[in-house]
Amino acid sequence: MKRDALVAASFLIAFIFIAYVVTVKNILGLGGEELRPLSEFYLSHAFAHEGLTSHSPEVVTAIVWNYRGFDTLFETFVFFLAIMGALSILRLDREQLEHARELEGSMPHRQMDLIVKATTKLVVVMIIAISASIALHGHLTPGGGFQGGSAMAVAALLLFAAFSKFTLERRGLTLKHTISAYAAGLALILATILAPVVLYGGKVLEINLLPGETGLFNLDVGEYTAVTFGFLTVFLILGIPEWVFKNILRRELND
Amino acid sequence: MIELHLLILVIVVSFGFVFSYLAMKEHDLLKALALSSVQSTFFALGFYILAAPDIVLAYLAIAVGAYTALVILAISKTERYEVGE
Structure with missing residues (x-):
């Protein structure tokens, strides 16, 4: 000591x-x-009217998604690989997922206190509003897609803790939906980085060719969706209790 | 002379170090997790003083929210108390 x-x-x-x-x-x-x-260079060009500008008074977002855009793009790919790795290690096929849901439904359902539930509802609405403002104003104020997305994932986690994963899955937040939304976010990012090539004959990620701040805004929204639902996918698959996994594995061995 | 914000930065980050040390020495993993999120809150304050609000937004959400939840899920699959030594 x-x-x-x-x-x-x-x-x-x-x-x-x-x-x-x-x-x-x-x-x-x-x-x-x-x-x-x-x-x-960054300070004078980020919000200029001509030259290599990205039409954004927020220099950090301009650097992250425009001047150093490839860094962020590959970061997004690394995040994608991490989530795909988690999914492929812990994957369950359709039948096994059905089985897991049945087992989770048969668990004794413990209700949280009324106070906790009501407070969580209020706080979750506030966190969602703040995360949307962080992400959608990412090109104007500090913040951006990743920050907003992780705040949004925290809101979903609060719901997990207060209402249980099973309730949320019954309301429609299933693995299929989160993965689809994740793919939609990645598709928006890819579409935005390829748009300058297709529409204006520029280079990949040359988003200052797009009108105004559309490029940065689209990339922020895409990253916001991708990060939110990427985290949710991992939490949904990790949140399956251990005894359910063991039960499924035992059944696989017996078959 | 030393500016005031640098002094506050040193104090805040020292508190962060103290809490990270306590988290390392704790044998109850859930308590260690709580201590480590207190440490991240202090470091987030430090980032704010260093004028990096973008980092603060990401760091708070990840370190206090997502990281804590992931580790709680991992602890729920093993045991709560660290044994040995």
């Missing part, structure tokens, strides 16, 4: 020393008020 406290204190002192040296003594040369040429 004494050793733990010592280790913790020495880490803290080391951290504060490094923070002091980097910020006040400026040993790495990161401080200073002057702009570097690259940031000057």
Whole structure:
């Protein structure tokens, strides 16, 4: 216990020393008020009326989806691969899914308190509104598709916790629907990055050819849908209780 | 001289470090998860002071919401208490 406290204190002192040296003594040369040429380019071009502009006062979104668009595109693909990996490890065919739903339905249904349910309903509506404003205003204010999408996934998680996964699946939030919506989001992203090539003869992801901020807006909406339903897909498949999985596997072995 | 926001940044991130250390030493995994989300809240404050609101929005939603839920699901498939040593 004494050793733990010592280790913790020495880490803290080391951290504060490094923070002091980097910020006040400026040993790495990161401080200073002057702009570097690259940031000057971004600041002057992101919301200009001509040249390599992306028609967006939000420079971060402009960098993320336009100037460094391929980074974000491949990030989206990495996310896609992660979700496909989770799905292929934990996949169930149609019959097994039916069986899993039956088993979950037969579980003793424990109701949450009325207060918890009512509060969750209110909070979920607020989170959905905020996540929509984060994502749909992503080209005007801080935020964007990924941020809004993850906030939306949190709202769905609150519903899972307060009302159980089974209730939501009965209301129509099934694996089939979430995967379809995920595919729709990815399709919107792909359509937007290919639109400049098809319509204007530009390059892939040259979205400043599109009228106004359509390019950034479409990419934000696509990412919003993709991230929301991608997370939901993973949570739906991971939320199946372990004993249901074991039951299904045992049945597969007996067949 | 030291500016005020840098001082607040140091304090906030030190609190984050303290909570991450507590999370590492905790043997009850659910408690460790709660401590780690407190730590992420402090780090999110740090990002806000560093003028990176885009990161704050993503970091809070992921670290406090999605990550916690994923780890709770993972814990529900194993055991709650870390044993050994």
